[in-house]
Amino acid sequence: MCGIVGIVSHRGGQPDRSETLRRMTACLEHRGPDDAGYYADGYCALGFRRLAIRDLAAPSPPFSNETDDIWTVANAEIYNSDPLRRALEKGGHAFRTGVDTETIPHLYEERGSAFVEDLDGMFALAVWDSRERTLLLARDPAGEKPLFYWEGPEDLVFASELSAILAYPGVPRELDAVALRRYLLHDFFPAPLTPFHGIRKLPAGHLLVLKDGRAEVRCYWDLAPYFGAGRPLSMRAAAGELDRRIAIAVEGRSRSDVPLGVFLSGGLDSATLLAHLTEQQGRGVPVFSLGHADASFDEAHLARETARHFGADFHELKLTEADLAEGLERVTAGFDEPLGDASIIPTHLLALFARQRVKVVLSGEGADELFAGYPTYPGHRVADCYQRLPGWARSGLVRGASRLLPVSMGNVSPDYLLRRFTSAATRDPVERHHIWFGSLEPRLLRQVLSERLGQMLNDDGPFASARSRLEGRHLPDDLSRWLYTDFTMYLQDDLLTKVDRATMLASLEARAPFLDRQLAQFVAGLPSRLKLSGLRTKAVLRRAARDRLPRAVLQRRKRGFNIPFSRWLMHGLGEQLRERFSHERVSARGLFRAAGIHGLIDEHLSRRADHRKPLFTLLMLDHWCDRFFSDGPVPIGGAK
Numbered sequence: 163m164c165g166i167v168g169i170v171s172h173r174g175g176q177p178d179r180s181e182t183l184r185r186m187t188a189c190l191e192h193r194g195p196d197d198a199g200y201y202a203d204g205y206c207a208l209g210f211r212r213l214a215i216r217d218l219a220a221p222s223p224p225f226s227n228e229t230d231d232i233w234t235v236a237n238a239e240i241y242n243s244d245p246l247r248r249a250l251e252k253g254g255h256a257f258r259t260g261v262d263t264e265t266i267p268h269l270y271e272e273r274g275s276a277f278v279e280d281l282d283g284m285f286a287l288a289v290w291d292s293r294e295r296t297l298l299l300a301r302d303p304a305g306e307k308p309l310f311y312w313e314g315p316e317d318l319v320f321a322s323e324l325s326a327i328l329a330y331p332g333v334p335r336e337l338d339a340v341a342l343r344r345y346l347l348h349d350f351f352p353a354p355l356t357p358f359h360g361i362r363k364l365p366a367g368h369l370l371v372l373k374d375g376r377a378e379v380r381c382y383w384d385l386a387p388y389f390g391a392g393r394p395l396s397m398r399a400a401a402g403e404l405d406r407r408i409a410i411a412v413e414g415r416s417r418s419d420v421p422l423g424v425f426l427s428g429g430l431d432s433a434t435l436l437a438h439l440t441e442q443q444g445r446g447v448p449v450f451s452l453g454h455a456d457a458s459f460d461e462a463h464l465a466r467e468t469a470r471h472f473g474a475d476f477h478e479l480k481l482t483e484a485d486l487a488e489g490l491e492r493v494t495a496g497f498d499e500p501l502g503d504a505s506i507i508p509t510h511l512l513a514l515f516a517r518q519r520v521k522v523v524l525s526g527e528g529a530d531e532l533f534a535g536y537p538t539y540p541g542h543r544v545a546d547c548y549q550r551l552p553g554w555a556r557s558g559l560v561r562g563a564s565r566l567l568p569v570s571m572g573n574v575s576p577d578y579l580l581r582r583f584t585s586a587a588t589r590d591p592v593e594r595h596h597i598w599f600g601s602l603e604p605r606l607l608r609q610v611l612s613e614r615l616g617q618m619l620n621d622d623g624p625f626a627s628a629r630s631r632l633e634g635r636h637l638p639d640d641l642s643r644w645l646y647t648d649f650t651m652y653l654q655d656d657l658l659t660k661v662d663r664a665t666m667l668a669s670l671e672a673r674a675p676f677l678d679r680q681l682a683q684f685v686a687g688l689p690s691r692l693k694l695s696g697l698r699t700k701a702v703l704r705r706a707a708r709d710r711l712p713r714a715v716l717q718r719r720k721r722g723f724n725i726p727f728s729r730w731l732m733h734g735l736g737e738q739l740r741e742r743f744s745h746e747r748v749s750a751r752g753l754f755r756a757a758g759i760h761g762l763i764d765e766h767l768s769r770r771a772d773h774r775k776p777l778f779t780l781l782m783l784d785h786w787c788d789r790f791f792s793d794g795p796v797p798i799g800g801a802k
Contacts, residue, residue, distance in 0.1 A: 164223075165190025165666075166235040166309075167209040167321040168288050169330065170297045172375035174205045176316070182330060183207045186319075189326040192496070193237070193666045197222040201233050206290045206297065210235045213669055215522060216419050217260035227267040228256055231292045234270070236263040237307045237322050238285030239673065241414040246280065263287070270298070275369055278382055282414070282679060286322060286364075297372040303383045304528065304677040305353070305366030305654035308662055312361045318372055324498035327361055328790075334360060335790060336799035339618050342753070342783075343611070344627050346602045349502035349779055350656040352627035354379075357499050357786070359799030366654045383679075385686050386646055390638035392687025400692050401705035404685070408706070411678035412438040412524070420521035423448035425512065425672070426474070428464035429718055430700060430707065431526030431535075435675055436472055437710040439524065445473030450516040450523070452508050453480040456726045464714060471712050479515040481508060483733070486725050494785035496667045499659075502601050502779030504727045506660045513668035521671060527657050528676035531649040532685040533693050533700040537579065538598045539644060540697035545587040545594065556588075578772055595644055596628045599652060601779040610758035610780070618798065627651070641690040728766070728774040736767045739777060742784060751787060752795045754780075 167186040169179055180202065187198060187209030194211025199222035201208040212222045226233045240246070243262035246269065251257070255268040262283075269277035270289045275298055284306035289298040299320055301309050311320040312327050319330045327333055341355035351357060353365040364370055367383040395403070416422055416439055424439060426432045426449040439447050449469050453462035462478050469476035489507040497506075516523055530536050548556065586597035597603040602610065604624055611619075623629070631650050637643045658674075665672040676682070685693075688702060695701035704716055731739070740763050748756035759780060765771040787796060 164237045165193030165211040165322040167326045169207045170318045171205050183209045186326040186329045208235045220259035220261050225264045232267040233290045234266045236287035240283040242282040299370040301364045303367045309364045336797045339798050348600045386635045388683045388686035389642040405706040407681045409438050411675035411681050415673040415675045418522045422522040423520040425525045426451045426465045428461040431529040433468045433715045434707045440472045447474045449474045450477050500782040500786040504778050510664035513665045513670045517668045517670045525672045527674040531653045533703045535700045548587050601775040
């Protein structure tokens with residue numbers, strides 16, 4: 163994996179920008195500590211940082227075609243580069259290295275912008291066609307790799323991370339008011355929004371083409387048309403075909419000239435990857451897992467049993483509260499955009515731990531969004547029944563359950579799940595879905611946002627990003643709508659953002675076999691009843707893996723990497739938050755009402771509510787403000 167930057171002039175004839183280009187590229191050294199490379203002409207300047215995975219002795223990109231008039235930089239792994247290379251060589255193309263991304267300028271020369279449809283991989287790439295003075299930017303179908311851009315009056319600037327764009331002179335640092343509220347609701351910034359007004363991220367499966375000073379963004383791939391479009395299959399036939407396709411995806415993503423391992427959570431997804439990798443490469447695969455002193459968050463014992471079952475080389479990182487505090491400091495210092503997902507901390511610590519032994523890991527991202535793995539999916543079915551009850555019955559159930567299940571602060575404990583369920587069970591389905599997933603639902607947003615921001619956002623609907631994902635999409639049923647929404651929002655802008663930043667901050671490459679394009683299209687095409695069987699999640703994946711995995715893994719309830727943030731707040735962090743969000747600091751910045759935030763802290767510390775998610779989301783935003791703004795009023799743009 164790597165980091166890329168670029169500056170493209172609308173008119174050409176720009177002064178030498180080598181110093182600016184090197185300063186921007188240096189911001190991405192953690193993404194590519196092994197080497198750097200540059201290209202410049204009168205219109206375009208490209209920078210690159212390399213994390214060497216294939217052909218380690220090869221010179222660093224940018225790469226060009228034979229005539230040096232098409233240039234490319236790519237943060238990418240192209241898993242089908244070998245057959246692409248062979249076809250290109252038969253057509254007369256010559257290559258200088260064995261690096262997979264050297265195929266890109268030659269493919270572009272043959273196919274133009276349609277070449278992205280030939281790529282099987284994860285990528286954020288740029289192609290500069292000096293003959294046509296055309297820039298093409300492209301991002302992979304799922305959004306595994308990031309790509310940001312800013313268009314000024316003279317130039318278009320792009321990069322793998324926001325800090326590199328901010329290193330370009332003249333880029334304004336203004337908070338985007340609309341993006342801020344979407345972040346507080348969802349925990350993340352839905353594409354194309356970023357925290358900075360005027361800077362956008364290219365959505366997954368999209369191209370940006372800049373020609374004659376005009377930039378056009380268009381979609382080249384979308385999962386929606388594949389839902390329900392597959393041929394009818396029985397559960398047995400679907401599971402058999404799924405098993406075959408997972409094997410192909412794992413094999414393609416395990417090719418590497420450097421050591422490779424697996425992030426092993428003890429759950430179904432990562433265990434399935436390990437099973438196939440062991441079958442293909444033999445026993446002794448390095449696997450990396452987390453342990454916690456807090457039993458509610460500890461799953462290392464199951465990961466250890468899974469590793470033993472497959473003869474894997476097991477490595478466990480046991481986390482203490484001090485480790486988590488250090489991880490929080492590392493993450494907030496190294497992330498260019500806030501992310502309200504507390505699992506970013508253990509994920510980064512695990513990446514640092516794994517990087518001591520390997521340079522590439524396989525990870526299970528995408529399985530939940532493809533196979534219906536979250537409790538929200540059966541939750542919608544339960545909510546439909548719940549809404550049919552009379553109001554007095556619903557109120558009685560809530561009161562009775564609250565007495566029997568006091569706030570415990572545990573990891574996805576029954577009381578936590580119950581309160582999340584009832585908080586939105588009677589809402590509009592779109593709102594319900596995103597309140598369950600998110601942090602500050604509209605009532606809490608009104609409680610914490612400053613009067614200044616509230617007035618600026620009067621015309622903005624907080625659920626607009628969520629609703630836009632479904633507009634114009636013809637999906638066969640409710641489950642397909644939620645899976646598609648989560649694939650294009652939660653997966654792209656939370657999970658894949660988390661994994662990319664957490665691993666690249668440790669100079670580690672993560673690959674997600676479940677996001678193989680052909681595999682994703684096949685799974686989308688399966689009937690919903692094969693994914694969610696009654697209230698049973700991931701039905702077809704469990705069937706496909708049942709002869710490979712230990713029974714305990716197949717029956718395990720979903721948990722994932724997490725931290726005991728709720729209890730951490732009870733052990734002193736809550737009082738630190740009260741000081742961090744003092745009336746003086748909050749008033750000076752002008753974003754929030756201190757009394758509203760203090761209300762959340764008070765309710766949490768008195769165990770009247772578990773506000774782990776909104777408080778973590780606010781904490782990450784405040785750390786981000788510390789990094790990019792002074793203590794005075796935060797400049798705001800983007801309000802409608």
